[in-house]
Amino acid sequence: MSNRCLRRTGAGQVVQKLLIKAILERNLIREGDRILIAASGGKDSTVLAWALQQVRPALKTDYELAALHISSDFCACCKKSVLSQKLEAWGIPFTDLFVPIMGRLKPGEKMNCYWCSTQRRTELLRYAVAHKFNQIALGHHLDDIIETFFMNMTAKGELSAMSMVLSYRKYPVRLIRPLGYVEEQQIVACAQEQDILHAACTCPYGMHSQRRDIRNRIARFTDNSSAVKRRIFTALSALPVQGEPRA
Numbered sequence: 001m002s003n004r005c006l007r008r009t010g011a012g013q014v015v016q017k018l019l020i021k022a023i024l025e026r027n028l029i030r031e032g033d034r035i036l037i038a039a040s041g042g043k044d045s046t047v048l049a050w051a052l053q054q055v056r057p058a059l060k061t062d063y064e065l066a067a068l069h070i071s072s073d074f075c076a077c078c079k080k081s082v083l084s085q086k087l088e089a090w091g092i093p094f095t096d097l098f099v100p101i102m103g104r105l106k107p108g109e110k111m112n113c114y115w116c117s118t119q120r121r122t123e124l125l126r127y128a129v130a131h132k133f134n135q136i137a138l139g140h141h142l143d144d145i146i147e148t149f150f151m152n153m154t155a156k157g158e159l160s161a162m163s164m165v166l167s168y169r170k171y172p173v174r175l176i177r178p179l180g181y182v183e184e185q186q187i188v189a190c191a192q193e194q195d196i197l198h199a200a201c202t203c204p205y206g207m208h209s210q211r212r213d214i215r216n217r218i219a220r221f222t223d224n225s226s227a228v229k230r231r232i233f234t235a236l237s238a239l240p241v242q243g244e245p246r247a
Contacts (some may be wrong), residue, residue, distance in 0.1 A: 006074030011189035036133040039067040043200040161236040
């Protein structure tokens with residue numbers, strides 16, 4: 001979808017339409033769900049929170065939203081006050097939880113994205129179970145799903161994809177990714193339109209990650225074509241999903 005089309009139809013409307021489509025087709029949200037949004041402070045999870053609140057009338061489903069931000073001992077870039085103000089203005093309760101992610105590293109180990117994501121996921125699950133949330137909503141989008149497939153293939157030799165809904169064996173919680181049908185460029189356009197982008201932060205470790213390298217490679221061979229990326233996404237639906245994350 002071109003940027004011109006996004007401007008004409010409204011970037012926020014485009015995101016809402018794709019969000020509703022994903023929720024209905026994948027049965028992501030059900031009556032009475034208590035949903036904990038993993039609010040990283042970035043554009044993706046913030047747009048997700050905004051959109052989940054906006055689509056309530058269209059879904060005609062009764063569900064509860066709350067947001068959890070996990071602060072750490074290595075990144076102070078998140079504008080938490082701005083984030084909390086926006087979420088509370090949208091009627092979404094906000095909680096900030098500090099986790100010493102670097103402090104948990106064993107001697108000789110170095111900080112990396114996998115370690116950080118594992119620690120954050122563990123704390124999200126613990127908080128969700130303790131506060132009786134039955135769903136955790138993550139801000140991963142269509143590009144993230146495609147990138148993860150190529151990362152698994154090139155780094156692990158696995159043909160597996162990131163799932164839009166994942167149930168745990170050990171926890172009474174589901175992970176959902178309602179932005180799975182939304183491209184990153186559509187999220188950026190929505191964040192700009194809704195004055196979200198200026199309040200978002202970027203992880204310093206992500207600037208040089210393996211994911212960024214894969215993202216650049218995908219951009220080159222797809223020529224950043226939305227149609228090509230969506231065909232790849234459709235093909236991934238036939239693959240086994242990514243295994244249950246450690247927690």
